[in-house]
Amino acid sequence: xxxxxxxxxxxxxxxxxxxxxxxxxxxxxxxxxxxxxxxxxxxxxxxxxxxxxxxxxxxxxxxxxxxxxxxxxxxxxxxxxxxxxxxxxxxxxxxxxxxxxxxxxxxxxxxxxxxxxxxxxxxxxxxxxxxxxxxxxxxxxxxxxxxxxxxxxxxxxxxxxxxxxxxxxxxxxxxxxxxxxxxxxxxxxxxxxxxxxxxxxxxxxxxxxxxxxxxxxxxxxxxxxxxxxxxxxxxxxxxxxxxxxxxxxxxxxxxxxxxxxxxxxxx
Numbered sequence: 001x002x003x004x005x006x007x008x009x010x011x012x013x014x015x016x017x018x019x020x021x022x023x024x025x026x027x028x029x030x031x032x033x034x035x036x037x038x039x040x041x042x043x044x045x046x047x048x049x050x051x052x053x054x055x056x057x058x059x060x061x062x063x064x065x066x067x068x069x070x071x072x073x074x075x076x077x078x079x080x081x082x083x084x085x086x087x088x089x090x091x092x093x094x095x096x097x098x099x100x101x102x103x104x105x106x107x108x109x110x111x112x113x114x115x116x117x118x119x120x121x122x123x124x125x126x127x128x129x130x131x132x133x134x135x136x137x138x139x140x141x142x143x144x145x146x147x148x149x150x151x152x153x154x155x156x157x158x159x160x161x162x163x164x165x166x167x168x169x170x171x172x173x174x175x176x177x178x179x180x181x182x183x184x185x186x187x188x189x190x191x192x193x194x195x196x197x198x199x200x201x202x203x204x205x206x207x208x209x210x211x212x213x214x215x216x217x218x219x220x221x222x223x224x225x226x227x228x229x230x231x232x233x234x235x236x237x238x239x240x241x242x243x244x245x246x247x248x249x250x251x252x253x254x255x256x257x258x259x260x261x262x263x264x265x266x267x
Contacts, residue, residue, distance in 0.1 A: 002052055004033040006042065007059035011119055012211045014235060014260040015057050017176075021259035022243045022251045030247070043069045046086060046093060055246040057239070063125035080132060080158055082125040092100030096245055099126060102238025103133035103206070105253075106229045107181075109205065111235075112204055115139040115180045121171070123152035124184035126208055130183050133160045141165045143179070146217040147190070175201045177258050186210060188215045195220040198251060203224065208234055213264050232260050 005015035011034075019032040037113045039044050042065040046056065058066040067073060067083040077083040083095035088093030091093045111223040118134045120127045123144045131142050142164045146152040149168050171190065182202035184191065187209055191198055195217045199205055205221040210231030214222075236257040242249050 001028075001030045002033070003030065003055045003057070003245075004035055004053075005057040005059060006035050006037045006045065007062055008036050009217050010034045010036045010039045010059070013059065014232075014263050015059075015239065016212070017259045017263035018115040018236065018239045019057070019243060021255055022239070023247075024245075025251050025255045026247065026249045027117040028247060028249070037063070040253055042066060050088065053088060055085065055242070057242055058084050058086060060124065060126070067095050067097075069093065074233050076100045076129070076132060080125075080128045082128055084129075084238065085245055087245050096241075097129060098238040098241035098245070099129035099234070100133045100136070102241055103130050104136055104147065105237040106233040107133070107137065107204075107206065109233060110204065110227050110229055112137065112181070112227065112229075114162075117141045118181045118183060119143045119145060119175075119184065120183045121145045121191060121197075121198070123155040123168075124185060124187045128155050128158050130185065130206065130208070131164060132162055134181060134183075135164055139164065139180070142167075144168045145171050145173075161201045161243040177201065178203075181206060182206065184215075184217055188212065188217060191217065196224075199224050199226055205229070206234075207231060210235065210264070232257060232264070235260055246252070 023030045025195045039061045072094045076094045076097040078097045085096040086093040089225045115137045123146045156166045179200045183206040185208045199220045204227040206229040207217045236253045242251045
């Protein structure tokens with residue numbers, strides 16, 4: 001069986017290292033590759049690659065396209081219109097969103113069992129998934145910090161439909177109000193020079209980005225002794241669920257985390 005990760009750019013992806021490690025641990029003679037697929041090209045790509053292909057991990061900028069092309073969708077994909085997993089089935093593809101439960105498991109891994117307020121930097125597909133994860137942990141208020149407030153409106157509507165009170169705040173506005181959780185879904189340059197202010201106004205930090213590694217936001221959280229979830233934690237926890245969906249087998253998240261850490265260190 002063949003699987004792969006799709007997105008653009010894709011060269012930085014750690015998914016091949018993680019999934020191959022999972023296959024080795026499970027004793028599966030499967031392959032896992034990576035393909036650069038540009039926005040708008042996903043449907044054609046997967047329609048041409050059905051025979052012998054079991055599933056795809058889907059990353060930016062294709063998560064909304066993945067949800068749209070699927071024949072069936074899990075509950076989180078239906079709620080968000082965002083999927084990061086496609087699994088072959090009779091008549092087409094089944095879409096799933098493992099980012100949501102993966103984020104919940106990653107947060108619980110550092111002892112975060114409940115939330116009330118969340119500040120999310122960015123308003124893309126991953127921001128919507130993390131907002132739903134936060135809601136599952138009890139969050140009722142989400143602040144979206146963005147460069148372009150108009151472009152964030154669509155994500156804000158989706159988040160509000162989940163039952164969360166949502167506000168959109170320009171990125172340059174000073175951070176004053178404290179929150180239970182700060183989530184960054186954007187490259188470090190987005191908040192460069194303001195990491196300490198963001199970290200200082202949060203009880204816990206979730207930095208989804210892992211390139212570069214470690215990020216300045218991670219360094220600031222560690223220096224302040226703030227509870228931290230990293231992009232590798234999310235990758236490993238969501239990939240464990242992808243492996244289960246594609247192979248029907250479960251693997252220890254630590255196997256994937258170790259593989260991702262080793263691959264990152266070798267760069």
